Amino acid sequence: MLEQIFQFLVTGITVGSIYALVGLGFALIYNASDVVNFAQGEFVMLGAMSAIALLAAGLPLPLAAIAATLLTALVGLLLERFAIEPAKGASVITTIIITIGAAIFLRGVASLLWGKNSLPLPAFSGNEPIQLGGATLLPQSLWVLGGTVVLVALIHAFLNRTLLGKALLACSVNRAAAQLVGINVQIMLRLAYGLSAGLGAVAGILVAPITFSSYEAGIMLGLKGFSAAIVGGIGNPMGAVAGGLLLGVLEALGAGLVSSGYKDAIAFMFVLMVLFFEPTGLFGHKVAERV
Amino acid sequence: MPSNSPPTINSSSTRDAREPLLEITGLNSHYGPVQVIHDISLSVHSGELVALVGGNGAGKTTLLHTLSSLHPPSAGTIRFAGHDITRWPAHRIVATGICQVPEGRQVFAPLSVEDNLRLGAYRQHRDSGWVRQEMERVYHLFPILDERRQQLAGTLSGGQQQMLAIGRALLGRPRLLLLDEPSMGLAPLLVEEIFRVIVELNTQGVTILLVEQNARAALAIAGRGYILETGRIVKTAPAAELLADDDVRRAYLGY
Numbered sequence: 181m182l183e184q185i186f187q188f189l190v191t192g193i194t195v196g197s198i199y200a201l202v203g204l205g206f207a208l209i210y211n212a213s214d215v216v217n218f219a220q221g222e223f224v225m226l227g228a229m230s231a232i233a234l235l236a237a238g239l240p241l242p243l244a245a246i247a248a249t250l251l252t253a254l255v256g257l258l259l260e261r262f263a264i265e266p267a268k269g270a271s272v273i274t275t276i277i278i279t280i281g282a283a284i285f286l287r288g289v290a291s292l293l294w295g296k297n298s299l300p301l302p303a304f305s306g307n308e309p310i311q312l313g314g315a316t317l318l319p320q321s322l323w324v325l326g327g328t329v330v331l332v333a334l335i336h337a338f339l340n341r342t343l344l345g346k347a348l349l350a351c352s353v354n355r356a357a358a359q360l361v362g363i364n365v366q367i368m369l370r371l372a373y374g375l376s377a378g379l380g381a382v383a384g385i386l387v388a389p390i391t392f393s394s395y396e397a398g399i400m401l402g403l404k405g406f407s408a409a410i411v412g413g414i415g416n417p418m419g420a421v422a423g424g425l426l427l428g429v430l431e432a433l434g435a436g437l438v439s440s441g442y443k444d445a446i447a448f449m450f451v452l453m454v455l456f457f458e459p460t461g462l463f464g465h466k467v468a469e470r471v
Numbered sequence: 472m473p474s475n476s477p478p479t480i481n482s483s484s485t486r487d488a489r490e491p492l493l494e495i496t497g498l499n500s501h502y503g504p505v506q507v508i509h510d511i512s513l514s515v516h517s518g519e520l521v522a523l524v525g526g527n528g529a530g531k532t533t534l535l536h537t538l539s540s541l542h543p544p545s546a547g548t549i550r551f552a553g554h555d556i557t558r559w560p561a562h563r564i565v566a567t568g569i570c571q572v573p574e575g576r577q578v579f580a581p582l583s584v585e586d587n588l589r590l591g592a593y594r595q596h597r598d599s600g601w602v603r604q605e606m607e608r609v610y611h612l613f614p615i616l617d618e619r620r621q622q623l624a625g626t627l628s629g630g631q632q633q634m635l636a637i638g639r640a641l642l643g644r645p646r647l648l649l650l651d652e653p654s655m656g657l658a659p660l661l662v663e664e665i666f667r668v669i670v671e672l673n674t675q676g677v678t679i680l681l682v683e684q685n686a687r688a689a690l691a692i693a694g695r696g697y698i699l700e701t702g703r704i705v706k707t708a709p710a711a712e713l714l715a716d717d718d719v720r721r722a723y724l725g726y
């Protein structure tokens with residue numbers, strides 16, 4: 181029994197890492213613009229699908245992964261430039277609806293380009309299961325965990341240690357004041373979209389060998405990442421990471437101990453509970469503000 | 472207190488010949504269909520401390536927002552240091568040296584005092600030597616901020632936030648400093664302290680456009696003044712004259 185629970189934990193943390201990365205993408209864009217980008221899941225899908233396509237076209241796997249990430253980041257940037265920016269001055273709700281439209285568009289393009297089948301990406305270092313305590317895990321899980329740790333650390337350092345990262349935060353805290361210190365808010369927004377898209381792409385590429393990918397793989401991952409961001413207190417990047425891990429573990433425990441049919445239901449029930457008792461999320465900003 | 476007249480006062484002819492640092496001509500500004508700035512012309516010469524006073528809703532903040540390009544003008548031109556900057560985006564206006572201390576301080580609440588100042592130097596960050604030096608100068612100017620470098624700006628008192636907002640603007644390396652009601656909501660003693668610093672900055676060579684409802688305090692330290700009423704400049708004169716003007720006294724000084 182204990183071994184089993186350990187196994188669920190390992191699985192949960194792996195899946196949760198992916199939710200964490202997707203949630204982090206949500207948080208970055210929300211931070212810069214108060215907008216929930218519902219195309220975030222599509223970035224995950226685009227990363228995985230274009231890596232698969234580039235690999236099939238003959239690129240070696242590492243190169244295909246890097247190219248797919250850059251490509252997806254570019255798509256994010258273009259999305260901001262040509263769909264979000266022209267609606268400058270529109271309400272947040274309008275902008276959110278634009279991102280929903282963009283998600284549907286990207287899904288459509290993906291289904292035209294790559295069909296509707298689930299496609300695999302080969303595991304980065306084989307499929308020989310590793311024994312760990314009483315649990316087994318795939319080498320790919322280690323890639324997911326390692327990749328997540330590195331990316332989260334990088335983003336954390338970017339936001340907290342660099343002037344550019346703080347400027348990004350400043351845009352979300354007080355846009356007018358950010359403009360008054362000379363921050364080009366428009367460029368910051370492009371940066372946030374590009375960064376989020378690239379982050380989503382890496383998540384998609386890391387997990388594709390385990391779950392496969394398809395043109396609609398972004399829908400569920402997007403929802404889970406969104407849930408992670410909400411649980412963590414949307415706008416709090418590290419909260420989103422914690423929220424993602426929590427969600428992944430709960431899901432795995434629920435699927436293992438109750439029934440795998442309830443996996444998604446358990447995740448979303450959890451989100452509702454959190455919102456009910458802690459509307460600003462478990463790790464939401466609660467900075468005392470004196471005016 | 473010193474009365475800050477234009478620096479070239481000794482020869483009025485050279486003063487007229489020299490182009491002002493800031494020159495606003497025929498400026499209009501709207502919110503939707505509502506016009507709140509009507510045909511404003513105003514100038515500030517290098518080295519001056521100019522006060523713009525007006526009551527509630529006169530359009531002071533709108534004028535400053537238009538100057539900093541947070542709000543677009545609907546007509547008129549803004550010239551600064553020989554350039555027509557009327558349609559420049561906000562970040563470029565800051566880069567060229569127009570730095571604003573906005574109404575209500577608007578500090579970055581969840582960031583530390585130090586980070587707020589660093590962000591103030593966003594356009595200057597490549598000159599790290601200067602930034603370090605200027606930060607020390609601000610800490611020297613406001614010792615209370617020095618003690619609280621790591622404190623989150625949102626947890627500072629109103630007066631401390633005002634000092635931080637001024638410090639943040641100074642780190643933008645202003646050639647022209649715009650101040651929007653720095654005395655708002657502060658106790659008299661703090662107002663005195665803030666105004667003392669404004670004078671000190673001006674003495675050190677910073678050109679200042681000070682916007683205030685507190686006409687008495689502002690005109691007492693300014694060289695020249697403008698009176699703004701419902702979006703129009705209704706009077707402009709040396710500050711001492713405005714302080715003695717009957718209309719101004721009745722409307723703004725209350726005696």
Ligand SMILES: Nc1ncnc2c1ncn2[C@@H]1O[C@H](COP(=O)(O)OP(=O)(O)OP(=O)(O)O)[C@@H](O)[C@H]1O
Pocket residue numbers: 502507525526527528529530531532533534574684
């Ligand atoms: N965002 C806005 N939309 C519509 N009208 C506005 C907006 N901001 C200000 N106004 C209106 O424009 C006029 C000028 O406002 P403004 O804030 O510039 O005045 P002010 O002189 O700064 O006043 P105060 O001393 O109270 O700060 C007011 O009538 C105000 O109601």
Ligand SMILES: [Mg+2]
Pocket residue numbers: 531532533574651652
């Ligand atoms: Mg105002």
